[in-house]
Amino acid sequence: MPETQNDSAFDATKITRPAPVLLTYYVLVSVPSLFLALPLLWFRFLTLRYTFDHEGVSMRWGLLFRKEILLTYRRIQDIHLTRNLVQRWFGLATVGIQTASGSAGPEMSIEGILEAEPLRDFLYQQMRGARGETELPNDASGKPVSLGHGTNTTELLREIRDHLARINRLPEDQQ
Known part of the structure; x- marks a missing residue:
């Protein structure tokens, strides 16, 4: 081959x-x-x-x-x-x-x-x-969140949860 x-x-x-x-x-x-x-x-x-x-x-x-x-x-x-x-x-x-x-x-x-x-x-x-589906969210430092290749749905949802939790903990002047 x-x-x-x-x-x-x-x-x-x-x-x-x-x-x-x-x-x-x-x-x-x-x-x-x-x-x-x-x-x-x-x-x-x-x-x-x-x-x-x-x-x-x-x-x-x-x-x-x-x-x-x-x-x-x-x-x-x-x-x-x-x-x-x-x-x-x-x-x-x-x-x-x-x-x-x-x-x-x-x-x-x-x-x-x-x-x-x-x-x-x-x-x-x-x-x-x-379709605009490839944009990834940014973490607190402004870097794109890496979702990894082959990530399953559960891992993806956990990463989104953790990302949202980090955003909610930031002071208002950094958001």
Whole structure:
């Protein structure tokens, strides 16, 4: 399996194309159809482009009939990471992005991603940031309260309780 970068070095804005191994995956997927689907999958691979910017994510593909999907981070409701047996063998994954559109499937499926977990984390971070959910309270010294990664609800509530207790003990001139 290919190595993945650590989370601090991951930059989703540099993802513009699927990994080249996706073409090999498409060849294997087209075997049951006696390679009839291969030309369509090959053109999809050649034209598939991703763009991650500060407003959202877009995906476009197509040779004769161009298709483009643009999702702002505010519209994202849920993100799913899927891998079948062959995708795991190649180190690939599909990141499915769902919105409140009412459809059963994902609104956008980002295929051919080698660094799926960091991409999913990036999308969750952008999704929460677009809704204003990432701001942390400050402690008495003005520093943001660290909630830690993977904090469970009980620990989070205790930290909020302790933070409020510290605020209530401060003299009025420091509040």
